[in-house]
Amino acid sequence: MEIRYDGRKGDIGGPFIGTLHWDAELEGPRPGVLVAPAFRGRAQFEEQRAQELAALGYIGFAIDYYGQGWSTTDPTEAHAAKARLDADRATLAARMVAAFEALKAQDLVDAERTAAIGYCFGGKAVLDLAREGVDIGGVATFHGILDRAETAPEMKIIADVLVMHGWDDPLAKPESVLAFGREMTERGAKWQLHAYGNTGHAFTNPAAKPGAQPGFGFDVKATARSWRALVDFLAEVLR
């Protein structure tokens, strides 16, 4: 089901359009899991992940951080859109908070039990949501970008954080992993990081042809391992 929701006050980029997925055979409110898309915007890939989360008994909510449900298959356009939003982390964070509020407002969602997952730039987006100090059970990233948001408030991170990371990812180099560890530790986050060796950026994306671009590529084993880790993580934080 399509869900239209507003941004926070002053955000002229809205409305935002997400899609909600659930298992119609279940009854009553259940935990909600937000899915933040990779930098091309919400597409089939993220819908599928939200559908799989629904099949696991959660409410899956594939969100939109660009506005109007915008997405593109053109990498140049996607890079430009991502760069604009990445240069304004306060807006990114505000849009993530708005999406999180929209998830919690759904009748089917148990607002006390929520989590968020994100891919690539969407990984940064869900980390930025956690960095706002919101009361969310867990935040998990797949090949997410890890750099600190200078605009984030200096407060404790409440969410449990799981980062699933390809060690060869040029967008999150080992030094970035170290800085992330320092940040999470300083901010009191309950965090963990699963690093996969010989694995690059976009490892969950079957369209990322290994070898086409150094440090990028689909990896079926890292995909399977990371999804398994996510399923365990959600079971733990959404009790």
Add this chain to the structure above:
Amino acid sequence: MEIRYDGRKGDIGGPFIGTLHWDAELEGPRPGVLVAPAFRGRAQFEEQRAQELAALGYIGFAIDYYGQGWSTTDPTEAHAAKARLDADRATLAARMVAAFEALKAQDLVDAERTAAIGYCFGGKAVLDLAREGVDIGGVATFHGILDRAETAPEMKIIADVLVMHGWDDPLAKPESVLAFGREMTERGAKWQLHAYGNTGHAFTNPAAKPGAQPGFGFDVKATARSWRALVDFLAEVLR
């Protein structure tokens, strides 16, 4: 069952004494998992892990790298014994190969399906086994020490490697993690590392009182998460 086995030629420290554990209700050969003890030597803790591995359908083999089944509850004695062996990595590696050969020689063990796990200095020991290039399915460490063995041969690491690591561990600092990532990548290992934030050395050991020593301490969540990760890992590499 107690298993006495010899070291490699020229090792005057033997014989070595391990214990073998299996589920007597199962029939026929099954995968074998070597358990390398923490620096105090094989004790109740490692026997229990080997028994749990037996309950999962494997053969658990708690080994001895000091010789004569030596162990101690005295930390000063343990540190001294560990320091002697740590200063002679070639002997440590040779003893691990001898233990691995002893495991494979057991009638109950399917020698084609083997793995090794280790705790603390035992983590280093099983990594050193992998560094010898032996044909073993998987090697996993809990708060293991990661530094490279200068005496190891420069050959491909065949084992799948899983490192479960407390990020605050003073015995394996972040720089050591980075160096380990470089080493494993260079040597072609199929490796992964699970880092647990706010977690120190000895996180699986209930006797390690949190706060007694900075950077050390039992952590029940990291214990549960790491054991779950191990069970998944063994299922994957021992098919």
